[in-house]
Amino acid sequence: MDARIALGLKFSEWLAMGHDPGGCPVRNLLDRLGDRWSMLLLCALAQGPKRFSVLARVIPDISKRMLSQTLRSLETDGLVLRDVQPTVPPSVTYSLTPLGESFASPLLGLVTWAEANFDVVRAARAQGRSDPGDLSQPSSQVS
């Protein structure tokens, strides 16, 4: 598979462009989506529109603060739509924008890979490795 080649080529381009951190889409993207909750939220919203409380329920270990904050970040980036119903008990529904939906594809790729190779990674992490070449590492400390 020469996705590796293509990736290497892209990296070459970035270098040629002066490697501007602010201008690098990937750096920029990762700064936003690379946090602890963004992608998870995107996955949750891939199921369909959800309300704040529902999101908080399906992702138990996120605080209201981070949920709100992350959602807001996603909204700012145009990935998520925030729909406020001005009812007496406020009802806010979040959903994926077309842009957000378009992100589902690469995200699915990432998720699929993660699931498929989780065991391998865990094995490598636990001890040495499973399939790579040779690993003559001393004691690896995992923070």
Place this chain on the structure above:
Amino acid sequence: MDARIALGLKFSEWLAMGHDPGGCPVRNLLDRLGDRWSMLLLCALAQGPKRFSVLARVIPDISKRMLSQTLRSLETDGLVLRDVQPTVPPSVTYSLTPLGESFASPLLGLVTWAEANFDVVRAARAQGRSDPGDLSQPSSQVS
């Protein structure tokens, strides 16, 4: 082809599995690769094996500390291979393991999306916030 549906389905599965944070491949993956440098390093190594100093050069804004640390983390997870040449001036070459190469595919998808939609995101970002530091609710309706 609807990646959104597939993604939503996967999320459903996680929920059914009790949503174990430690057992969730994606959570786990992101904890590792979602940091500031991992994916960038993987991109750089996609070009081919590289030495420590070369990596430090192509990614100017990474400190030796983080470079070493991130590389080690990647190595621990079995994505990167560390090859030490016991020469007098130590020469250490890093390369992608088969596992690491297999990750190039989803990563390429991510990168491609980032490049393709960077402008859109930037536009949304620019329009979203009228003024910096606004703490009040935008109370935005459908634009």
Place this chain on the structure above:
DNA sequence: CAGCATCCGGGGTGATACTG
């Protein structure tokens, strides 16, 4: 050259309490 140890600051993150 490669990489570790240490110090140190900033920010991401959680917990709690409050608002509308």
Place this chain on the structure above:
DNA sequence: CAGTATCACCCCGGATGCTG
């Protein structure tokens, strides 16, 4: 219900200096 404000902690990550 759907947030926001505040406090405080922890850890990421940079800078520097030392080792082999």
